[in-house]
Amino acid sequence: MIVSTHAIVISKLRYRDHDLIVKCYTQQYGVLSFLLRGVLKSKKGLAKTAYFQLLTQLQLVIVYNPNRSLHSIKEAKLNHLYSSLHSNVSKSAIVMFLAEVLSSILKEEEENSTLFSYIETTLLWLDTHTECSNFHLLFLLNLTKYLGFYPENTTVDFPFFNLQDGKFQLKPMGPYTISGDNFNLLKQLLDTKFDELSQLKINSKQRQAFLNMMLQYYELHLGDFKKPKSLQVLNQVFG
Incomplete structure (x- = not known):
């Protein structure tokens, strides 16, 4: 056919x-x-x-x-x-990393037009914007909406977040509860649109810590997900 x-x-x-x-x-x-x-x-x-x-x-x-x-x-x-996605060093590192993530998690031979549209439009956004150092953080967080484990935000005012349950909690429960910088950045990104990313002020250490947390979140919810090999290159570029 x-x-x-x-x-x-x-x-x-x-x-x-x-x-x-x-x-x-x-x-x-x-x-x-x-x-x-x-x-x-x-x-x-x-x-x-x-x-x-x-x-x-x-x-x-x-x-x-x-x-x-x-x-x-x-x-x-x-x-x-694309005008810059494959020629800009920072964007190329993001492309290599996200391609590896998508190759790992996308397996089904079935239509998902909303997920396809999300990937398509966000890549076009990345291609046309200069500030991209935190793009992959918001991309991964929003991607969980389409994969079925976006953080439940009905209790977003609670002071802890459980990675395994994907829920905000009143007190720490189990080994996968987060607080501190990663928690604060998670709450901030939940309210952030791509056009607002330039207002996000974090250093490279915070960026790497949050990215590692997000990858652990993926590992907990997708049984066969493994940390991308290109993570090291990405961290070097934005280190």
């Missing part, structure tokens, strides 16, 4: 000598993997690989077979041409 769909590249892997396997999050079918045969063999093919940089937004015409794990692409073109 030949279909057209928007897609966001979340990983790519060299296969054999001249092939690529590219994993995309598609608007219509969720996560799909594609085999690009011979794309590394010729200059013309190499030019096409520029379309498959991490988190690139594409318009694809694909041959879709629900009974196969690898699909093929008949036509690919850019849906949005």
Whole structure:
């Protein structure tokens, strides 16, 4: 079946000598993997690989077979041409990190148009704004809305937050209760929009501590989630 769909590249892997396997999050079918045969063999093919940089937004015409794990692409073109996402060092580090997170957590071959729209629009925001040092913190927090474990905010005035339960509490209960800087920043980010991120004043130590807390939050709620290997690079860039 030949279909057209928007897609966001979340990983790519060299296969054999001249092939690529590219994993995309598609608007219509969720996560799909594609085999690009011979794309590394010729200059013309190499030019096409520029379309498959991490988190690139594409318009694809694909041959879709629900009974196969690898699909093929008949036509690919850019849906949005980024101006800075792959050329700015800070943004490139965020892209590498978030692509690894998304590749780890997005597994289903099913449509989720609201999640797709969230990823699509926030990447466009990142591409067009200069202040990005805290983007990934808010991105990860808001992403939990679509994954089913966004912090329950009916008791947001309580002085502790339990990572395992995803709830604010009156007193600490269990080993995954937080307070202090991470708690304060969590409450602040719950009320922050992307356009307000430039007003967020935290240092690199606070940023890394909160990011580690968020990754632990993901680990507690997604059984097979592991800390991204690109975390070290991200911390070096924003350290």
